[in-house]
Each structure stands twice: as C-alpha cells, then as structure tokens.
Amino acid sequence: MSELDAFRHEVRLWLDAHCPAPMRELTRGEEDIVWGGRRWAFRSEAERVWLERMAERGFTVPTWPKAYGGAGLSRDEERVLREEMARIGARSPLESFGIWMLGPALLKFGNEAQKREHLPRIARGEIRWCQGYSEPNAGSDLASLQTRAEDRGDHWVVNGQKVWTSYADQADWIFCLVRTDPAAPKHRGISFVLFDMATPGVSTRPIRLISGKSPFCETFFDDVRVPKENLVGELNRGWDIAKYLLTHEREMIGGGAGGLLGTRPIGEVVAELAGSDGEGISDPLLRADVMRAEIDTLAFALTMDRLRDEAAGGQGIGARSAMLKYYGTELNKRRTELMLRAAGSDGLEWEGERSGGGRLARDWLRAKGNSIEGGTSEVMLGIIAKAILELPGA
Amino acid sequence: MLTLTEEQGMLQEAARGFLSESAPVSQLRALRDARDELGYSRDLWRAMAELGWTGILIPEEHGGLDFGHMGAGLVCQEMGRTLAASPYISTAIMAATAIRRGGGPGQQARWLPAIAAGEAVIAVAVDEARKHDPAGTALRAQASCNGFRLDGHKTFVADAVGADAIIVAARTGGEPGEAEGLSLFVVDARAQGLDIERTLMVDSRNAARLTLDGVQVDEADALGPVGGAFELLETVLGAGRAGLAAEMSGIAQESFARTLGYLRERTQFGRPIGSFQALQHRAAHLYCEIEVAKSAVLAGGQALDRDPTGAGFLVSLAKAKAGEVARLAVAEAVQMHGGIGMTDAVDIGLFMKRARVAGEWLGDASFHAGRIARLRCF
Structure with a gap:
C-alpha cells in the first residue's frame, strides 16, 4: 500500500468514527454554514462536536502547519481528505474569511508572533474575521482608498470608512487596508493592519441588498487605536498583501461558483423547476440556453481541475485567477437566470414557506453581485488583457 | 490529472516544430491555388508516416506506435495551427480505429501495417444528408452471392478522392433512424459501381459525394458484427x-x-x-x-x-x-x-x-x- 493509500485508509476510519450522523446530511445552503466566532451559537450539539473534533485533528485547515492549528497535509493528502469527506457526505465543519483569506496571507507575510496568535484561533473557529477593503470612493480603483492610520508613536489611530465589509456586524476582528503615507504614490502608501472590532470607535451598519438580505455592512472607524505590532508585513507595502489576497479571493469566488454549479446538472434542476415530470424541458429556447449553460459549466469545472493540476505541478495560477472569477461568476448568473425562468411565477414569490422564503428570487438577485464583488468582470477582463495577453496600456 | 504526460508534451513540441517547418499555411494556399487533385501533399503524408504519426493508434505488432488518442489529438491540434491538410483524421484516426476494433485478423494484417507505413489511405463514409446523422443511414446492403450488394449514396466523405478503400456505413436491417441493423464494410475504392465525385469545399480540402450502384462486397469485408455495428x-x-x-x-x-x-x-x-x-x-x-x-x-x-x-x-x-x-x-x-x-x-x-x-x-x-x-x- 502506498503512503497515500495508507493515509486514505486512516482518514476513512477516523471520519467514520468521528463524523456525527447529522453532519452527513445534505446542507440546505447558507443556513447550515458554521462561521464560528466569539458570538457563534451552535445550532446543534453535532455541529459543535464536529468542529471540535476536526479542529483537534487540524482538519479545518488541513494544509497549514501543525504548529498553527493545521494538519500539515500535502496537496495530495488534502485531496484525499476532501474525497473521503465527500464520500460520506460530511459537511464542512467551518467556513470563514480567516481560513480562506487572512490565514494564507499571514502564512506568507505575517511574523511568528502574529501566526501564533491568530492562526490557531482561526483553525478552531474562535475568532471570526472580516475584510476591510472597499470604500465609498474606492471600488474598482481600490488603491485610491482613503482610510487613514496615523502614527502616534506606540500605536496607530485609524479614521475612515469601509464598505461592503462582509458580515462585519458579526465579526470579531478585521484585516484592513489603511493609508499610512498620503504623500506617496497611491500603491506605495498603503499598509495592512489587524484589529479587534470591539475596539472603541468601530461601528457597523448592515446594508440591505436588492435580495432583501444584508450580508454586507458599512464599517466606520472613529479614532480607533491600533497597536503597532498589528501591522502585517512592511509599512507602506500593504498593497502586495492586498494583491495576493485579491488573487486568492478571485480564485475562491470563481471556484465557489464552479463547485456550486458542479453539484447538480443545471438541466436536471431546470427540468424539475419547470415541473416537467421527467419529460425534459419543453420550452425550446429555454432548453437551448440550458444546453449551452450545461456545456460551459462542465467545461469550466474541467478548467478548474486543470488549473489545479497545473498548479500542483508548480506553475501557479497567477493572473488566471481573474479568468476563474470572471467565468465562474458569469456562469452563476446564467444559472440563476435559467432557474428563475423555469420556475415562472412560482419563482417570483418573495415570502412564505412554499418558496422557501423567496429563495429562487433572492438567489437570482444576490448573484448579480457575483460579477461585481472581488473585482468586477470588467476589471477581470482588464487584468487578463494586461497581465496575460500583454496588450499595450492606453 | 488534466495535464499532458512528459511523452505527450514532447510529441506536441515535435509536431509543432515539424508542421511549422514542413506544412505551413502557405502549403494549403499553394494546393488550393493549384487546384490540386488530392488537396494534400503526398510528401507530407509520407513524412508523417516516417515520424510514426500515421500509426499512432495502431498496435506495435502491426507497425504502429500505440500512443493513444490524446497523442493523436495533439497532432491534430498542431495541424490546426498550420492548417496542414492530410487524411490524418479519416485514415490514421477513424479507419485505424475501425479496423483495430472491428476488423478480423486478416483485415488487420492487410490494412493496419499499410496505414502505419503511410501506404494506405482509407476514408470513412457515413453521412447521406446535409446534417450529420449516423443512425439515419439509409444506404442499403442486401445479401447477394457470398456477401452484400450496396446501393445508395454518401456525402461529405473526407479524403475519398485518391483513397485506397472506403469504410461505408450501410443498413443490413432496420429502418433509417434506428441504431439496429447498421453494418460497416471496407469497400475497395476501385470497386465496380462506385462513383466518387470530388466536391470542392470551402476549406479547399479533399471531400466527395459517393454513389454506390450495386457495389459488391464479401462478408469478410464487414467490420464488427453485421447488423450490429452501431x-x-x-x-x-x-x-x-x-x-x-x-x-x-x-x-x-x-x-x-x-x-x-x-x-x-x-x-x-x-x-x-x-x-x-x-x-x-x-x-x-x-x-x-x-x-x-x-x-x-x-x-x-x-x-x-x-x-x-x-x-x-x-x-x-x-x-x-x-x-x-x-x-x-x-x-x-x-x-x-x-x-x-x-x-x-x-x-x-x-x-x-x-x-x-x-x-x-x-x-x-x-x-x-x-x-x-x-x-x-x-
């Protein structure tokens, strides 16, 4: 038996013994995600136990080093773990911006003390993080951000406003881009700092979206005191970290769309919504659009596999994350459009149990933001044109 | 892994180098302008055989490389880059697959080494109407003497002009639209009753309409089960x-x-x-x-x-x-x-x-x- 087979065997036994039965049931969506954090209220004992056991094994962040709460797995081992979890339908024990974004950034740019302080808490789901990037006047042109951090000797004082901060109202800490040198060219005066959302002067206000939901907030900083040691990486070089994280985020948003799309064939979903009782899709235009979406979805899922395989061989994804972000989010918009079309007037019900609280309509509206958040489709195309195709600047 | 193996990567490199040198787009242009009878260069085909590409799907015991479909696809991809014209897809891919997977020992011994060596060109005739529809095959094969008599027509048959043989999809039973009743026969290109009319297509390559009027084939010319070759x-x-x-x-x-x-x-x-x-x-x-x-x-x-x-x-x-x-x-x-x-x-x-x-x-x-x-x- 190869080492990987032995690992698979071990993981299979462990998962079988430790994954509680309710955690093997299909997730319904957003409402079954465990985000963790100081204020997290577990919805069941199974949820709590599952997180605790997985965190103990380092399996909430399997590729992070053991010293920081991970399991130190190789990419191949991580794939095995994912496959074995999928085999029994095990839910993810924990999702968070700490796992997806801050963790990788700290592993690359953080100092030893920062890694030891923050990473294990992320791994155990004890601290929930949010991301302070966009501002009212810094959207696509993120580097023009104005939130100021002034040097007061042993600490910084932060003033300004962020917007589109995901779940800021429920987060414990924030990783935040701030301007530390207003005189420098815009990319050169930005730093990356961490602070507790409970610090005096921090306030949040949820933003109501067209979907009726509020996954984002406005976040205000009014003379917020931030200790000097909370600076990550070099002073005024925060843009390097920001870029690294954005690449990561794009891969994740695009990939997330791909994963979601891969779960059930769009044709099957649409046929069911159209109530066609196994007769296929009778509307010819809808059927044709579904066929196209199905082909693009399948080929896109293969593309994510291919890029992952190439990355494992040492050729990083790099600027191609912009492609994943662009293609994946545009596909997700198409998918929700098709689902709503198939459902007809049923899909337009906004409230009530029959429509799952207007799930189809709300998902359709929410998806419109996919091609805006984390860099618009147009920004992605611009990145591809310049960084990959090397077309000349204006 | 959705990546190329090292050998596949080397084949791709070699194919790119060779084709850009020996079959650049200017070659297709010259063949077109000369209204070349074949639409491809016999020298190029021979050179491709010397490189082993014509035997890419043929077992080693028949003189091939047995390198697989992925490898064959890489050659096709590089041919797409330079628009290299050749009977590669019809002969080295389709005919080789048909004979390898459906031919008896005699047919394999007769054709596979010849394809690998670049000495045989074999077209595959399926379509009869303007849109592709294999199950719609109507060309009749009726039992006669020791074999079958083929009557009907085929269209859009790539590389039929100058071919040594043509693999013809025919109906020994069932009705057009049914998978059941289909058979494949290897027909000698000089067979009596076979008319090959070149159709000059928009891509300037070799294509033809075929008319089969009482073409006689032996039972031994069938590939795969008669009536069950779908x-x-x-x-x-x-x-x-x-x-x-x-x-x-x-x-x-x-x-x-x-x-x-x-x-x-x-x-x-x-x-x-x-x-x-x-x-x-x-x-x-x-x-x-x-x-x-x-x-x-x-x-x-x-x-x-x-x-x-x-x-x-x-x-x-x-x-x-x-x-x-x-x-x-x-x-x-x-x-x-x-x-x-x-x-x-x-x-x-x-x-x-x-x-x-x-x-x-x-x-x-x-x-x-x-x-x-x-x-x-x-």
Whole structure:
C-alpha cells in the first residue's frame, strides 16, 4: 500500500468514527454554514462536536502547519481528505474569511508572533474575521482608498470608512487596508493592519441588498487605536498583501461558483423547476440556453481541475485567477437566470414557506453581485488583457 | 490529472516544430491555388508516416506506435495551427480505429501495417444528408452471392478522392433512424459501381459525394458484427470527433495568437488598437473561452484513452465546446483584423474556412449539445 493509500485508509476510519450522523446530511445552503466566532451559537450539539473534533485533528485547515492549528497535509493528502469527506457526505465543519483569506496571507507575510496568535484561533473557529477593503470612493480603483492610520508613536489611530465589509456586524476582528503615507504614490502608501472590532470607535451598519438580505455592512472607524505590532508585513507595502489576497479571493469566488454549479446538472434542476415530470424541458429556447449553460459549466469545472493540476505541478495560477472569477461568476448568473425562468411565477414569490422564503428570487438577485464583488468582470477582463495577453496600456 | 504526460508534451513540441517547418499555411494556399487533385501533399503524408504519426493508434505488432488518442489529438491540434491538410483524421484516426476494433485478423494484417507505413489511405463514409446523422443511414446492403450488394449514396466523405478503400456505413436491417441493423464494410475504392465525385469545399480540402450502384462486397469485408455495428461506428466517430475538437482548439489558439499580434502592431488614432478597452475586453473574453475549450478537449482525449467505447459524453462536450469557441475565435479574428481580415492575401480567412468545415464534420455544436442533453436526461 502506498503512503497515500495508507493515509486514505486512516482518514476513512477516523471520519467514520468521528463524523456525527447529522453532519452527513445534505446542507440546505447558507443556513447550515458554521462561521464560528466569539458570538457563534451552535445550532446543534453535532455541529459543535464536529468542529471540535476536526479542529483537534487540524482538519479545518488541513494544509497549514501543525504548529498553527493545521494538519500539515500535502496537496495530495488534502485531496484525499476532501474525497473521503465527500464520500460520506460530511459537511464542512467551518467556513470563514480567516481560513480562506487572512490565514494564507499571514502564512506568507505575517511574523511568528502574529501566526501564533491568530492562526490557531482561526483553525478552531474562535475568532471570526472580516475584510476591510472597499470604500465609498474606492471600488474598482481600490488603491485610491482613503482610510487613514496615523502614527502616534506606540500605536496607530485609524479614521475612515469601509464598505461592503462582509458580515462585519458579526465579526470579531478585521484585516484592513489603511493609508499610512498620503504623500506617496497611491500603491506605495498603503499598509495592512489587524484589529479587534470591539475596539472603541468601530461601528457597523448592515446594508440591505436588492435580495432583501444584508450580508454586507458599512464599517466606520472613529479614532480607533491600533497597536503597532498589528501591522502585517512592511509599512507602506500593504498593497502586495492586498494583491495576493485579491488573487486568492478571485480564485475562491470563481471556484465557489464552479463547485456550486458542479453539484447538480443545471438541466436536471431546470427540468424539475419547470415541473416537467421527467419529460425534459419543453420550452425550446429555454432548453437551448440550458444546453449551452450545461456545456460551459462542465467545461469550466474541467478548467478548474486543470488549473489545479497545473498548479500542483508548480506553475501557479497567477493572473488566471481573474479568468476563474470572471467565468465562474458569469456562469452563476446564467444559472440563476435559467432557474428563475423555469420556475415562472412560482419563482417570483418573495415570502412564505412554499418558496422557501423567496429563495429562487433572492438567489437570482444576490448573484448579480457575483460579477461585481472581488473585482468586477470588467476589471477581470482588464487584468487578463494586461497581465496575460500583454496588450499595450492606453 | 488534466495535464499532458512528459511523452505527450514532447510529441506536441515535435509536431509543432515539424508542421511549422514542413506544412505551413502557405502549403494549403499553394494546393488550393493549384487546384490540386488530392488537396494534400503526398510528401507530407509520407513524412508523417516516417515520424510514426500515421500509426499512432495502431498496435506495435502491426507497425504502429500505440500512443493513444490524446497523442493523436495533439497532432491534430498542431495541424490546426498550420492548417496542414492530410487524411490524418479519416485514415490514421477513424479507419485505424475501425479496423483495430472491428476488423478480423486478416483485415488487420492487410490494412493496419499499410496505414502505419503511410501506404494506405482509407476514408470513412457515413453521412447521406446535409446534417450529420449516423443512425439515419439509409444506404442499403442486401445479401447477394457470398456477401452484400450496396446501393445508395454518401456525402461529405473526407479524403475519398485518391483513397485506397472506403469504410461505408450501410443498413443490413432496420429502418433509417434506428441504431439496429447498421453494418460497416471496407469497400475497395476501385470497386465496380462506385462513383466518387470530388466536391470542392470551402476549406479547399479533399471531400466527395459517393454513389454506390450495386457495389459488391464479401462478408469478410464487414467490420464488427453485421447488423450490429452501431457501437463500433460510435467508437470510430468518437475518435474522429476528439481529433476534430483538438484541431479546432489548435485553430482557435493560432487565430487568436495572430489576432493578438495584430492588436499590438496595428496603429490607429496614434496608438496600437490593442490599447483600446473595447478590443481588450473582447480579446480577454476570447482568451477565457479558449482556455475552457482546451480543458474540454484534454478531458475528451483522456477519456478515450481510458475507455474508447465509453467516452461519448466527454467527447461530445469537447466537440461542442471547441466548435463554438473556434467559431468565435475566427469571427473575432476577422473582425479585429478589420478590412485586411477580409482579404484573401491574409491567412485569417483560411482559418475561418477550415474551422467551419471541422465544426460541421461528424456533428456540429447543436448535434453534440443534443447528445449531452439526452445523456443528462433533460
């Protein structure tokens, strides 16, 4: 038996013994995600136990080093773990911006003390993080951000406003881009700092979206005191970290769309919504659009596999994350459009149990933001044109 | 792993080097301008045989390399880049697959070494109407003497002109539209009653309409079970479709590369036109589509190597996606080249023409999307 087979065997036994039965049931969506954090209220004992056991094994962040709460797995081992979890339908024990974004950034740019302080808490789901990037006047042109951090000797004082901060109202800490040198060219005066959302002067206000939901907030900083040691990486070089994280985020948003799309064939979903009782899709235009979406979805899922395989061989994804972000989010918009079309007037019900609280309509509206958040489709195309195709600047 | 093996990577490099040297686009142009009878160069075909490419799907005991469909696809992709004309897909891919998988020992011994050596060209005749429809085969094969008598016609038969033999799909039973009752026969190209009329196509390559009027074949000329050859035919078509998908991927990549070159070079309003956002975004979108098509083509080729008879779904995905993307790539290429893209002097139009034929051959995107939908039950 190869080492990987032995690992698979071990993981299979462990998962079988430790994954509680309710955690093997299909997730319904957003409402079954465990985000963790100081204020997290577990919805069941199974949820709590599952997180605790997985965190103990380092399996909430399997590729992070053991010293920081991970399991130190190789990419191949991580794939095995994912496959074995999928085999029994095990839910993810924990999702968070700490796992997806801050963790990788700290592993690359953080100092030893920062890694030891923050990473294990992320791994155990004890601290929930949010991301302070966009501002009212810094959207696509993120580097023009104005939130100021002034040097007061042993600490910084932060003033300004962020917007589109995901779940800021429920987060414990924030990783935040701030301007530390207003005189420098815009990319050169930005730093990356961490602070507790409970610090005096921090306030949040949820933003109501067209979907009726509020996954984002406005976040205000009014003379917020931030200790000097909370600076990550070099002073005024925060843009390097920001870029690294954005690449990561794009891969994740695009990939997330791909994963979601891969779960059930769009044709099957649409046929069911159209109530066609196994007769296929009778509307010819809808059927044709579904066929196209199905082909693009399948080929896109293969593309994510291919890029992952190439990355494992040492050729990083790099600027191609912009492609994943662009293609994946545009596909997700198409998918929700098709689902709503198939459902007809049923899909337009906004409230009530029959429509799952207007799930189809709300998902359709929410998806419109996919091609805006984390860099618009147009920004992605611009990145591809310049960084990959090397077309000349204006 | 959706990546090439080291050997596959080396083959791709070698094919790119050889074809850009020995079969550049100017060769196709010269054949077209000379109204060449075959539409391809016999010297090129011989050279491809010397490199072993004609035997890429043929077992070693019959003189082949047995390198697999992925490898065959890489050769096709590189042929797409230079628009190299040859009977590669019909003979080295489809006929070789048909005889390897459906031929008896005698047929294999007779044909496979000859294909590998570049000495035999064999076309595959399936379509009878303007759209691809293998189950719709109506050409009759009636029992007569020690074999069958073939009557009917075929259209869009690539590489039939100058071929040594033609593999003909015929109906020994059942009705057009049914999979049941289909048979495949190897017909000598000089057989009495067989008329081959060259049809000059938009891509300037070798294609023909066939009329079979009482063509006599032996029972021993059948490939696969008489009356039950549909599965074999599907395997043969699958191999050809994967090759065409790879060729179209190559066409898309090359016409895109040429378009990018033009966007950097061409100056209007005092700046390179590639600096205009309207064109940058279209180019970037096309880049994404080409990357996505490449993945589908790779997965289709790998699926055939895993299971030549069970790869229909992924091969259809590859053919449908590569077909749509090649169509987009050549259309964008002509548009972004502007007026010069409309001239015969520039090669871009030749890519557009070949992409169209490769897209139609063995099923267009609609055909393959329909198959995917049926397999996905909607």
